[in-house]
Amino acid sequence: MEPAIEAFLNSVKKICPKMTDDELALYATKLTIEEFQKKDYFLQFGQVQKSIGFIANGLVRSYFIDKDGDEITVGFYAEGDYATHYSAFIEQQPSKYYIQCLEPTVMVCLSHENMQWVYDNIPNMERYGRLIAGEILKRQQERIESFIFQTAEERYLDFIKHHSGMFNRISISHLCSFLGIERQTLTRIRQKIAHQ
Known part of the structure; x- marks a missing residue:
C-alpha cells in the first residue's frame, strides 16, 4: 500500500478506533493520490471541487481575491489537514476560494461520488x-471569533502557539494577510514581543 494512503488510514483509525481493517481496506479502494508542484492549484475560484484532499505531505493556503484585487489568506493547511472549501464541496457548488500549494504537496483524495458510496x-x-x-x-x-475578540498581537501569538511548525514555511506577506494586518504592524508586534 502507498505510504500516503497508509498514513491517511492511520489518521482515520485514530479518530475512529471502531473502524475495522476490512472497512479501511474497502475505503482504500476508493482513494486516489494526487501530486502537486509548488504554486499548483488544488482548487480555483468558480470551480466545483470534485474531491476532498487529505494532505499527506506539503502545505497549501486558501485565499480569495477582494474587490480591490488583493489576495486575502483565510487558512494554511499542512500534513494531516484537509484541503477543501467544505460547504461548496458538500453542495457541489462553485468555490469562492483558491487553494494553492505553497510547497510540493501529496494529497490522498476522495471524490464526492465515492464519499457518498463510502457513507x-x-x-x-x-x-x-x-x-x-x-x-x-x-x-x-x-x-471568525479571533477577529471579533482578539487584537492583532493576540492573533499573532495564537498563530505561533498553534502553528509553530508552519511558521518558517510561509511568507511574511501571506502571514500578514491571514492575520489581517499590515507588514509594519507585524514588525512592531515582533519588536514589542522581543523586548518583553
Whole structure:
C-alpha cells in the first residue's frame, strides 16, 4: 500500500478506533493520490471541487481575491489537514476560494461520488465524516471569533502557539494577510514581543 494512503488510514483509525481493517481496506479502494508542484492549484475560484484532499505531505493556503484585487489568506493547511472549501464541496457548488500549494504537496483524495458510496457502504465512515465536519466548522468559528475578540498581537501569538511548525514555511506577506494586518504592524508586534 502507498505510504500516503497508509498514513491517511492511520489518521482515520485514530479518530475512529471502531473502524475495522476490512472497512479501511474497502475505503482504500476508493482513494486516489494526487501530486502537486509548488504554486499548483488544488482548487480555483468558480470551480466545483470534485474531491476532498487529505494532505499527506506539503502545505497549501486558501485565499480569495477582494474587490480591490488583493489576495486575502483565510487558512494554511499542512500534513494531516484537509484541503477543501467544505460547504461548496458538500453542495457541489462553485468555490469562492483558491487553494494553492505553497510547497510540493501529496494529497490522498476522495471524490464526492465515492464519499457518498463510502457513507452508504461503510457505516463507521459516517461517524468519521461527522467528526471531520465538526472539526472544520470549529476552526472556521475560531477564525471568525479571533477577529471579533482578539487584537492583532493576540492573533499573532495564537498563530505561533498553534502553528509553530508552519511558521518558517510561509511568507511574511501571506502571514500578514491571514492575520489581517499590515507588514509594519507585524514588525512592531515582533519588536514589542522581543523586548518583553
